[in-house]
Amino acid sequence: MLTLYTYFRSSAAYRVRIALGLKGLPYDSHAVHLVKDGGQQHTSAYRALNPQALVPSLQTATASTDGSATLTQSLAIMEYLEEAYPQAPALLPADLLGRARVRALAQVVACEIHPLNNLRVLRYLTQDMGLSSQQKDAWYAHWIALGLGALEEMLATSSATGQFCHGDSPTLADCCLVPQVFNARRFGCPTQGYPTIERIVATCEQLPAFAQAAPGQQPDAE
Amino acid sequence: MLTLYTYFRSSAAYRVRIALGLKGLPYDSHAVHLVKDGGQQHTSAYRALNPQALVPSLQTATASTDGSATLTQSLAIMEYLEEAYPQAPALLPADLLGRARVRALAQVVACEIHPLNNLRVLRYLTQDMGLSSQQKDAWYAHWIALGLGALEEMLATSSATGQFCHGDSPTLADCCLVPQVFNARRFGCPTQGYPTIERIVATCEQLPAFAQAAPGQQPDAE
Structure with missing residues (x-):
């Protein structure tokens, strides 16, 4: 299962949520509150996943032939979804x-x-x-x-x-x-x-x- | 032949110049001075090529099977070069x-x-x-x-x-x-x-x- 580290108002997380939905991919949602507690993105636990201290991050499915990893940067994550799940509706044209x-x-x-x-x-x-x-x-x-x-x-x-x-x-x-x-x-x-x-x-x-x-x-x- | 609209100090144009060099692709260089004349990127001629009024822009080779076009945004241009010239050294890994x-x-x-x-x-x-x-x-x-x-x-x-x-x-x-x-x-x-x-x-x-x-x-x- 994919796990998305997200914040409801984050534009970048919102992009990835749309892409996951268009691809029809279920995912676990893990909220990272960007304001509360001085910003949960700054905790050492989250920074170990994403040193940029930004959302979103996407933990890939462990069943992947490439193994599991935590991906960062929304555009890179969406390109990954496009490449890893080519059978789902395409998010990039062919030409x-x-x-x-x-x-x-x-x-x-x-x-x-x-x-x-x-x-x-x-x-x-x-x-x-x-x-x-x-x-x-x-x-x-x-x-x-x-x-x-x-x-x-x-x-x-x-x-x-x-x-x-x-x-x-x-x-x-x-x-x-x-x-x-x-x-x-x-x-x-x-x-x-x-x-x-x-x-x-x-x-x-x-x-x-x-x-x-x-x-x-x-x-x-x- | 590819034509790059560039400015020597532009970081984004510099990225594409490196990618063109790594791919071994010759190109015509067309300078767009971002300061002189109030910024040549704001001329109507340049904005017709790139409504963002930014460098770089890349005019694709007319011999391309897709026809010629003017591409914008340095990351998109580099991804295009990777896809259009796959025989040259890869700028993205395979996995x-x-x-x-x-x-x-x-x-x-x-x-x-x-x-x-x-x-x-x-x-x-x-x-x-x-x-x-x-x-x-x-x-x-x-x-x-x-x-x-x-x-x-x-x-x-x-x-x-x-x-x-x-x-x-x-x-x-x-x-x-x-x-x-x-x-x-x-x-x-x-x-x-x-x-x-x-x-x-x-x-x-x-x-x-x-x-x-x-x-x-x-x-x-x-």
Whole structure:
């Protein structure tokens, strides 16, 4: 059985929960509270699993021919799921340019937007750099506007965009997009200015894999 | 022929230059100056190629069976090179857990360190948020220490680490690590506290693919 170390609100864990759902893979869920107790990700027990002190981590199934291991980084975990469970619905297209496009769309979220706006960065801005809550919000909104603006243009101008980010079935790009949009809305950044993104997210949210992965549906939700 | 849109000092472009060199793939180099003229990445001509207004972009060879396209995001580009040119030296190991480990190491750099410390972010801190140069430097050093500290632990504690980040040949992880360390040194962050990283980077720098990809060796170097 796979074990996912997760936090209900973590965007990166949310991505992996969606991917696990799309692949139809059952997993044990182990909550790591990023705020309580000064952050359970900083305990020595968790850091022994993941020295980055970040969620998610995925413990692979012991039945794997490769043996068991703890994987880190959401994109790497999703690529692993794609390679280890190829019989389940594909999260990457078959053609090389399509695969590159899906990965790039996912990485606009995972390398350009989310790293600037996750919990530890926002905390550092206010707690360590002494910025005001308003300045932190302006920071958040700036990177959302830049990132979602670029994504909207990439999606709206490409004939490869379908019901989902790439064609008519969900891919890694959708696994990244939906948590990012959830996060933006939670921080009060409206996303109506991105009609293609809004349309795709609404389509995704109809699928059980996306709905069941949502923060509010997690056992550790508050 | 492949065409790389690059800037000599861009860490992300540097990664792809290394990968192209390791794969032995010749390419045309097209410089996009990120500072001059208010940033050539913001021209409408470049944004038509890459709506993210970031480097690198890679125009694929027209002889490809998939046709030509412009790819974005350095990790997606390197994965494409791995898939499109499988006959050249592999930049990912063959086993699934090894592939996941290499991708995670690469993503510690590409998703946790570099996004916080690239040119546009540092500029935003000082020019838009009014932080001092000292505050910007403290910000830079904070994310370097956190990220390289985690990487050092992942590398030093794993038997999978060899002469390079994973085993005894370079992978995508090394393609990301070397530019990040170069960048840290340029910004005055010493890396001697990370002995495994230092050792691996020194080994990489002996290889022509790494040496030739260095910022100082580029046609657009200043």
